[in-house]
Amino acid sequence: MTEFKKIKNICCIGAGYVGGPTMAVIAKKCPDILINVVDINENRINAWNSADLAELPIFEPGLDEVIKKCRNRNLFFTTEVKKSIESADMVFLSVNTPIKSKGIGAGFASDLKWVEASARQIAKFAKGHTIVVEKSTLPVRTASTIKEILINSCLDKDNTFDKKFSVLSNPEFLAEGTAIDDLENPDRVLIGGIDKFAIESLKNIYGRWVDREKIITMNLWSSELSKLIANAFLAQRISSMNAVAALCESTGANINEVEKAIGADSRIGNKFLKAGPGFGGSCFKKDILNIVYLSNFYGLKEVADYWNQVVLINNWTRHRISKIIVNKLFGTVSGKKLSILGFSFKANTNDTRESSAIQICNNLLEEGAELVIYDPKVSYRKIEEDLIQKEKIPINQIVSEGSWSKANTIEEAAENSDAIIVLTEWDMFKNLDWEKLSSLMRKPSWLFDTRNITDHKKASENGINIWLLGSSN
Ligand code: NAD
Ligand code: UDX
DSSP states (O other): OOOOOOOOEEEEEOOSTTHHHHHHHHHHHOTTSEEEEEOSOHHHHHHHTOSSGGGSSSOOTTHHHHHHHHBTTTEEEESOHHHHHHTOSEEEEOOOOOBOSSSTTTTTSBOOHHHHHHHHHHHHHOOSEEEEEEOSOOOTTHHHHHHHHHHHTTBOTTSOBSOEEEEEEOOOOOOTTSHHHHHHSOSOEEEEOSOHHHHHHHHHHHTTTSOGGGEEEEOHHHHHHHHHHHHHHHHHHHHHHHHHHHHHHHHTOOHHHHHHHHHTSTTTOSSSOOOOSOOOSSSHHHHHHHHHHHHHHTTOHHHHHHHHHHHHHHHHHHHHHHHHHHHHTTTOOTTOEEEEEOOSSSTTOOOOTTOHHHHHHHHHHHTTOEEEEEOSSOOHHHHHHHHOOGGGSOGGGOOOOOEEEEOSSHHHHHTTOSEEEEOSOOGGGTTOOHHHHHHHSOSSOEEEESSSOSOHHHHHHTTOEEEETTSOO
16 A cells, blocks of 8 residues: 555635635545635635624625634644644645736737746745645646755755655546535546656545545546636637527527437437537636647647637627627617626636626727626626726727616616616526516616526516527517
């Protein structure tokens, strides 16, 4: 049997959508391991420590129960980076890796400044043998950069090493909205590395609740690349279906029927085939653009162009939907009240990063619409942050400008509106009271359902005009 270190103390750098839930589940499954989740964002740490569980920084079904059980037992949220790294046998890196906004690779490559800063902190504060685990999604070969930083920053004055590090890649596959279930019942856990002792130590943590056959080990680069490719594949399915949706609208086919037909093929499978307003979230676009950058870097232009098309179709989908809305509303939405149902990038999360709602709302605002936005979990402040991007548009290009407000109820959003536009698949939008909503709306009224989730027959029976994504109505 391979030897391993029994991990007693973990530090996780980054208390975000991945660091928080991942460590909460490890804390739940391993009550004997003490876990410190650290972050440089003090407000975020305060929110994680808030007595009112409704104030946790992220909304994720089931997360509050795990936090209630483990917080201040063996799970701690703190800004004390030095102390937490010093006492850790294992450090997880769960910091953000967004796309670079300037410099070399801007718009495509990942910005690794937070990863590098964390690696330097580990090098400075770690003691003895520390296993460093890449949890963030990283460009292929980042592990070697991390190793180099760790090794070179901890030479003592006689140029000898006073600490030892092992670096593993352990990408995270959780999806927001189902994070707790994904973490408790993962399809697989991926561990990349060469140090068998370190691999076995990490395996031993997951092995407490994940079947051993589901823990796959491989070399570092395969592990880093597999994470990017898994996301690219998922995103590619969505762009494919969004392209097919447009084809359905033109040909008289129906996207739901096509989805059913192709999903019944066991080689294709029936998951991740839902057409919609375009994929959002912090990962898909970023990870594909990373593949595009990497492919170009290695001179593989055709490969880069192939993956880039997935992102182009996604952008096109958002603009296509905005145009359809304007066209159906007699070619103008200027001064018209439009109710937007859903602003998060998917249901069951308060996350709006890369949400298609942002682009679609911005398009409609540019056309002069008055938007009333309702989302059960997204705050006014977040919507404000997302929609105020005017400084990016040269002032002479702003032809007509609309306005937006946030509604507290669906009825408030619908009142006097010309259209209801469903952008997120929240459960509560599935069974709306169309009789009531129709009576509140201005005539002729419209329903634009970009997720195909509403009871559109009821809406139609109540005199509302219907546009459903992917069918010719
Ligand atoms: P996030 O922005 O929600 O959280 C990252 C946190 O790291 C922030 O709170 C930030 O303040 C903190 N941080 C940055 N530098 C730090 C430092 N030097 N010391 C301490 N804290 C620091 O990001 P996220 O959504 O949790 O994503 C983290 C990584 O996981 C990314 O690489 C992402 O691609 C990957 N990932 C995300 C998801 C997801 O669903 N969000 C899923 C799988 C993988
Ligand atoms: C994704 C991956 O699923 C996850 O494995 C990875 O770890 C992080 O990135 P996430 O972005 O949280 O997770 O959510 P996901 O469920 O993948 O949805 C992403 C976007 O695709 C959302 O905007 C969603 O609405 C959209 N989507 C998803 C579709 O339009 N159709 C589908 O069939 C599925």
